[in-house]
Amino acid sequence: MTTTKPTSSTRTETGYRPGPDGLLLEVDDLHVEFHTEEGVAHAINGVNFDLRAGETLAILGESGSGKSVTAQAIMGILDMPPARIPKGEIRYCGQNLLTMPEDQRRRTRGPEISMIFQDALSSLNPVFPVGWQIAEMFRKHRGTNKSDAQANAIRLMERVQIPGAKDRVKAYPHQFSGGMRQRIMIAMAIALDPAVLIADEPTTALDVTVQAQIMNLLAELQEERQMGLILITHDLGVVADVADRIAVMYAGRIMERADVYELYAKPAHPYTLGLLESIPRLDQKGQELAAIGGLPPNLLRLPQGCEFHPRCRFAQDVCRADRPELREVAPGRLSACHFAQEVLHRG
Ligand code: SF4
Secondary structure: OOOOOOOOOOEOOOOEOOOHHHEEEEEEEEEEEEEEOOEEEEEEEEEEEEEEOOOEEEEEOOOOOOHHHHHHHHHOOOOOOOEEEEEEEEEEOOEEHHHOOHHHHHHHEOOOEEEEOOOHHHHOOOOOOHHHHHHHHHHHHHOOOHHHHHHHHHHHHHHOOOOOHHHHOOOOHHHOOHHHHHHHHHHHHHOOOOOEEEEEOOOOOOOHHHHHHHHHHHHHHHHHHOOEEEEEEOOHHHHOOOOOEEEEEEOOEEEEEEEHHHHHHOOOOHHHHHHHHOOOOHHHOOOOOOOOOOOOOOOOOOOOOOOOHHHOOOOOHHHHHOOOOOEEEEOOEEEOOOOHHHHHOOO
8 A cells, every 4th residue: 555645746748737735636526327218327426536646545336336437437438328427527637527628538548547447358459469559559649659669568568567578569368367468458557657547346357366466566556656546346355455545335426435444443334334244354264244135226216315224224214314415424534324423433
């Protein structure tokens, strides 16, 4: 985990300058909906967070909680329609990406904000050598000549620890293992030295040893380049060692936001508590894991009141009537729960 936070940094090369204390990204009251034949699916319902240079924010939640849609909205790669952003702002270095002309926004993808996708095999082009695909980033965005672009590709492959990079630069994606393909995706994502890197479930398809290697590599690169890293995952275990802060999402809203240590030590939302209780622990070998009962809500028909109430063991009448706002419940702790204090200070 990184602890170094630059107080100021500039990106004069591209013209974007982070705000005070390295502030890069601000997501403000973001709403995203999908217009389907069955009705309007409310995928994101007022999400707020920010990200600074050198910081890792983990966005955590079950599938369908809205974390990947949030990432796609930041990248500007949502299919619109059926998606629509009726409300909210996404500011990068103070400029609202949502109102930026498309050609200007396109130029932010790669050099400013970049993304690693879950499935490297379907994200890499199977008919081009991996080195060519990395080199293309330099040719396309920087006009680098062919031999320099290839040399850069080899350097990046070496940096992401692809053994024998020089000999494998002309190999095709199917000639690499899943872990190596994910490293190639990382090389492509960092090629243009982005200020913000979004990693969407970057280790889901990998075994645990390779998962740990990829997470360590991301943490190293983030510290070395002082990127702001958004790590999207459904797995609390994966982020413990690398995240600075965690935002827990459910039904398109942030239910809890906290420093990673505080959230692990004392969750302030029943959903976070449920996620933590479902992590296998060595000191509880042989005991049954506590899973959160029930299913995530249908985004076409969100329950009245707190979205989590049908699955919540702390639910009271007020929870079925009133939707709790995300509010500060302790210094630096935000929770969207009527009974956050009780959950936080439970025995
Ligand atoms: Fe559970 Fe009520 Fe808190 Fe929602 S508001 S998480 S239902 S206790």
